[in-house]
Amino acid sequence: MNAIDASEHHERVDESVPPSLLAIVLDTNPHAWAHLSSTLPLATALANILVFINAHLASGNANSVAVIASHSNKSCFLYPTPAPSSPRPQPNATNGDVDMNGTTETTSYSVQDNPNKYRPFANVETAILNNFAKLMEGTKESHLEATPTTLIGGALSLALSFIAKATLLHSPSTSNSDEAMLAIADPEAIHTSYVSLASRILIVSVSGDLANQYIPVMNSIFAAQRKRIPIDILKLAGDTVLLQQASDATGGVYMKPERPEGLLQYLMMAFLPDPTARKSLVMPSAGGVDFRAACFCHRKVVDIGYVCSVCLSIFCSHDLPDNLCLTCGSYLSLRAAQSNPPALIPRKKKKKKRAGADSATPGGSTPAGSNTPMHA
Amino acid sequence: MSGSDYSGSEYSGSDDEYVGPRGGGSNAAAARRMVEAQQQQAKKAERKAQAWERRRDDSSEEEEYVPTFEEVEDTDVPEKSIQQMEEERKRKRLRKDTKPFQRGIIRHVVLVLDLSEAMLEKDMRPTRFHAMIQYAQEYVREFFEQNPISQMSVLGMHDGLCLRVSELSGNPADHITAIQGLRTPKNPQDFSKEPKGSPSLQNALELARATLYHTPSHGTREVIIVFGSLLSLDPGDIHQTIKDCVRDRVRVSVIGMSARLKICTEIVSRTNAGDESEYVVATDQELLRELLLATTTPPVVRTSKSAQAVASPESAAALMMMGFPSRVVEDTPTMCACHGILTTGGYTCSRCSTKVCSLPITCPSCQLTLLLSTHLARSYHHLFPLRNWAEVHWQRAREKGTKACLACLTPFPEPPPPDDTHREKDTNGHGVNGGMNRFVEQAQMDWDESGEQKASESSRYECRACESHFCIDCDMFCHIVLHNCPGCLSKADPPDRRTGEEMEITP
Numbered sequence A: 001m002n003a004i005d006a007s008e009h010h011e012r013v014d015e016s017v018p019p020s021l022l023a024i025v026l027d028t029n030p031h032a033w034a035h036l037s038s039t040l041p042l043a044t045a046l047a048n049i050l051v052f053i054n055a056h057l058a059s060g061n062a063n064s065v066a067v068i069a070s071h072s073n074k075s076c077f078l079y080p081t082p083a084p085s086s087p088r089p090q091p092n093a094t095n096g097d098v099d100m101n102g103t104t105e106t107t108s109y110s111v112q113d114n115p116n117k118y119r120p121f122a123n124v125e126t127a128i129l130n131n132f133a134k135l136m137e138g139t140k141e142s143h144l145e146a147t148p149t150t151l152i153g154g155a156l157s158l159a160l161s162f163i164a165k166a167t168l169l170h171s172p173s174t175s176n177s178d179e180a181m182l183a184i185a186d187p188e189a190i191h192t193s194y195v196s197l198a199s200r201i202l203i204v205s206v207s208g209d210l211a212n213q214y215i216p217v218m219n220s221i222f223a224a225q226r227k228r229i230p231i232d233i234l235k236l237a238g239d240t241v242l243l244q245q246a247s248d249a250t251g252g253v254y255m256k257p258e259r260p261e262g263l264l265q266y267l268m269m270a271f272l273p274d275p276t277a278r279k280s281l282v283m284p285s286a287g288g289v290d291f292r293a294a295c296f297c298h299r300k301v302v303d304i305g306y307v308c309s310v311c312l313s314i315f316c317s318h319d320l321p322d323n324l325c326l327t328c329g330s331y332l333s334l335r336a337a338q339s340n341p342p343a344l345i346p347r348k349k350k351k352k353k354r355a356g357a358d359s360a361t362p363g364g365s366t367p368a369g370s371n372t373p374m375h376a
Numbered sequence B: 001m002s003g004s005d006y007s008g009s010e011y012s013g014s015d016d017e018y019v020g021p022r023g024g025g026s027n028a029a030a031a032r033r034m035v036e037a038q039q040q041q042a043k044k045a046e047r048k049a050q051a052w053e054r055r056r057d058d059s060s061e062e063e064e065y066v067p068t069f070e071e072v073e074d075t076d077v078p079e080k081s082i083q084q085m086e087e088e089r090k091r092k093r094l095r096k097d098t099k100p101f102q103r104g105i106i107r108h109v110v111l112v113l114d115l116s117e118a119m120l121e122k123d124m125r126p127t128r129f130h131a132m133i134q135y136a137q138e139y140v141r142e143f144f145e146q147n148p149i150s151q152m153s154v155l156g157m158h159d160g161l162c163l164r165v166s167e168l169s170g171n172p173a174d175h176i177t178a179i180q181g182l183r184t185p186k187n188p189q190d191f192s193k194e195p196k197g198s199p200s201l202q203n204a205l206e207l208a209r210a211t212l213y214h215t216p217s218h219g220t221r222e223v224i225i226v227f228g229s230l231l232s233l234d235p236g237d238i239h240q241t242i243k244d245c246v247r248d249r250v251r252v253s254v255i256g257m258s259a260r261l262k263i264c265t266e267i268v269s270r271t272n273a274g275d276e277s278e279y280v281v282a283t284d285q286e287l288l289r290e291l292l293l294a295t296t297t298p299p300v301v302r303t304s305k306s307a308q309a310v311a312s313p314e315s316a317a318a319l320m321m322m323g324f325p326s327r328v329v330e331d332t333p334t335m336c337a338c339h340g341i342l343t344t345g346g347y348t349c350s351r352c353s354t355k356v357c358s359l360p361i362t363c364p365s366c367q368l369t370l371l372l373s374t375h376l377a378r379s380y381h382h383l384f385p386l387r388n389w390a391e392v393h394w395q396r397a398r399e400k401g402t403k404a405c406l407a408c409l410t411p412f413p414e415p416p417p418p419d420d421t422h423r424e425k426d427t428n429g430h431g432v433n434g435g436m437n438r439f440v441e442q443a444q445m446d447w448d449e450s451g452e453q454k455a456s457e458s459s460r461y462e463c464r465a466c467e468s469h470f471c472i473d474c475d476m477f478c479h480i481v482l483h484n485c486p487g488c489l490s491k492a493d494p495p496d497r498r499t500g501e502e503m504e505i506t507p
C-alpha cells in the first residue's frame, strides 16, 4: 500500500504537544436559564466558564479558544469578536461611499488595566463579557416569545467552520485544498505527518427538545465525525437524545450532572483534558445511546419502520392515506418492496451452463448461439 | 467508427464460450488494429482539449497561494488574478447542480475494474493498475460514507473473462479486502489477478446485469466501469447486451483512460437516455480519482420521458420495511449470524432476534434491512442540498459592508473606491433595495445559466437565503463537508429579517 503511494509526504517529526483549539458553544437560551436561576444563575455559569477558558489557555502556549453563543433568536461569536458589518445606511446616500474606507463604528469596550491580571486572560474575558452584554441587550421580548428553543445547529455550524479554517491555516504549506480533499475522500487515512491542530467542541447545553433542528445538527455531527472533532456535551438541564448521539458518534464526553451548581468542578475535571491527554484517561460517556428511530407521523420510537424510498421518511405503519408519502407526496407501493425476492447470488458456474437460454434470464443472452447475428 | 463496424466480420468466428478465455488470439489482434485505427483521431482531439483544460489544474502541484492579511489588504491587480484563479480552481469542485432533484438514494452499484494488460501502462504512477486499485479502495470508503444504505459489488475484466471480485453487499470492509486481494491474494491457491489479456465489455455488462437482476425496483441499478483499454474483445453481439441493459434499467457510467471509444459512448448514451455525460476520460491519475469520487453522489432520478424506460417512475418509489434494532451488551461472546464468529455485543434483528455484529446489514436470516436512524440521516444532505453561494461583486460588497467571513471571522479585502459606472447606476434613482433586488435577480440569472462556479472578485461568497458573506474556505467546507449554511441556521427566521439592523447577525 505504501509502496504505491507516490504522493509526497511532508514528514516533520515534532515531539511537542499539538496546540489545541477549544470551541465552546454556550447555550444562552433565556427560558432554560430562567429555570436554572435558583441553582445556577447565568452570571455564575459565565464566570465559571471564564475560569475554565483561562485554564485551557494556560495549559498550552499555542492554545486558543472560540466562544459561540447559541441564543434563541440567533447564534453568534462571543470570542473572537466579529468585525461588525456596516451596510450602507441610506438609499440616497450614494455619495457617502467614500466613508466606507475607514470611519466605521469602533467597538466601545476597553481592557481594564489591572496589573494583577495576565493580559491575554483579561483580553478574552473583556471581549466575552462585552459581547455577551451586547447579545443580551439585543434580545427583545418578541424574540423570547417566538421560540422556547435555541439555535444549536447554527452555533455548531459556526464552530465547525471556524475550526476548519483554523486547521487549514495551521497546516503546513502543502496544497491545502488537496489535503482537505484527501481528508474528505479518505477519512481513515488523513495525513497526520505534521502536528495538526487538535480541536474540540464543548456544548454547554440547557435546552431540552432540539428536534426541530434534527437535520442541521445531524449534518454537523457527520462533519465533526469526518474531521475527527470530538463534541463534548455538558448537559446542565433538559434532555435530548440528539446531543447524546453527537458525543457518541464523535467520541466526545457526555455529562449530565445531578447538581449543576458544581459547574466549574465538572468543567475542570471532565472537559479540560485535550484529545491527546484523553487517550490515557477514562472519560465519562453517555453509556447506552438510544439510536432507534422515531416515526415521523407520531414521534414514537419504532423497532420496525416503513421508510419512503424517495425522501427516507420513517412511518410506523404501512397504511398511509392513498399510499402517498406524508412528507414528499410520492406514490409508494408496499408490494414492490415486500415482494422483493431474496437476493440471489448468481454463481458463475450456473451462468456458464445456461448458454442459449432465454435472454430475459440474467446472464443468459451472451453466448453466440442466442440472438447474436451471425456472419459466415 | 460506427457501431455497426464494431460488430462486423472480425467477430463472426467468435463463438467462444460466454467467458471465452482466448484473450490473445488473432481475433484480438484484428480487433485491436481496428479499434486502434479508430482511436487515432479521437485521441488527438481529446489530447488537444484536455491539455488546454488541464493546465490550470496542474497548478495544484505548486504550492498553494495562501494570502496573508497584508496581501489581502493589497488590491494589486495581478495578485488578485492569481488568487482568483486559485479560488476558481477550488470552486470547480463544488457540485454543479444543487437543485433539489429526486435522487436515487438506495443505490445498487457494480464497480467494474479493468484488469487487462492495458492497465500495465506507466502513464500513471507506478502503473495504471496500482493507481486504480488504490483509488478503488478510497472510492469504496467514500461511497459507503455517502450512501450508507446502498449495495455494491466489484467485478474485474481480466484476460477476456469477467471475474467477480466481491459479491453484492453493503459492507465496505468486504470490498476493500477483496480489492486488496487483487494485488496480494489471500489464498495461495488463488491465481494472481495482475493485469493480463484483453477486457470484454460485453462479459462485464452481462455479469453486472446478472448481479443487479434481483435488486428491488426502488433502488438504482448502476454499473461504473473503469476502462483503461482501447479495445474490447467480446464473444457476441454487444449491442444486444446494451439493449438488455436498457430494458433492465441498468445505467452505465464509464471512466476511460487516454482516449474516447465509440462503443463506450454508445453504451453510456443508450443506458442513460441519450445523456453522454456519464462517459468521461481520465488523462492523469488525479483526474481519475476525482472522476471516480464524483460518482459517489447519488444520481438524479430521471423522469422517464424516453420510450426506453420500461419501469414507470411511480412503481420505482416504494415503502420499505426496515428494522431499527437495539444494541445488546453481553458479557460472554456469542456467535453472530453475519460472519459466524464469536463477538461480544452487537444488535438483534427487530423481527427475528438474530444477532448481527454491525449495521447497516440485511438480516441474514429474515432478510430485513437493519440500520440505525443515523444511517438514514447521512443521506439527508443529498435530498436537501445546500445551494451554491453566489459570487459577490464589489458593488454588492459595499452595499452589505461585510468586513469578515461570518463563519471563520477571516477579514475580507476592503472594497476599492467605487468607479463611475457604479455611481451612475446608483444615481439613476435606484434605491439600495431596488439595486439590491436587481442585483440578486441578476446574480440569480447568472447562477442559473452557468452551472460552473466561478471565483468572486471581492473574495466574498453570498448565501442567497440569508445574505451572509463567507470566504472561499468556508464555502468549500460548508458545501463539501458540512452541508449547512451557518448564516441561515444562525437566524431564527431568516426570511423576515431583510432590512435594518436585524440583517447583521454579528453585533
Ligand SMILES: [Zn+2]
Binding pocket: A295, A296, A297, A298, A299, A300, A315, A316, A317
Ligand atoms: Zn407514527
Ligand SMILES: [Zn+2]
Binding pocket: A308, A309, A310, A311, A312, A313, A325, A326, A327, A328, A329, A330
Ligand atoms: Zn417520501
Ligand SMILES: [Zn+2]
Binding pocket: B336, B337, B338, B339, B340, B341, B356, B357, B358
Ligand atoms: Zn458478524
Ligand SMILES: [Zn+2]
Binding pocket: B349, B350, B351, B352, B353, B354, B363, B364, B365, B366, B367, B368
Ligand atoms: Zn431477522
Ligand SMILES: [Zn+2]
Binding pocket: A165, B405, B406, B407, B408, B409, B410, B470, B471, B472, B473, B474, B475
Ligand atoms: Zn470563512
Ligand SMILES: [Zn+2]
Binding pocket: B463, B464, B465, B466, B467, B468, B485, B486, B487, B488, B489
Ligand atoms: Zn444562508
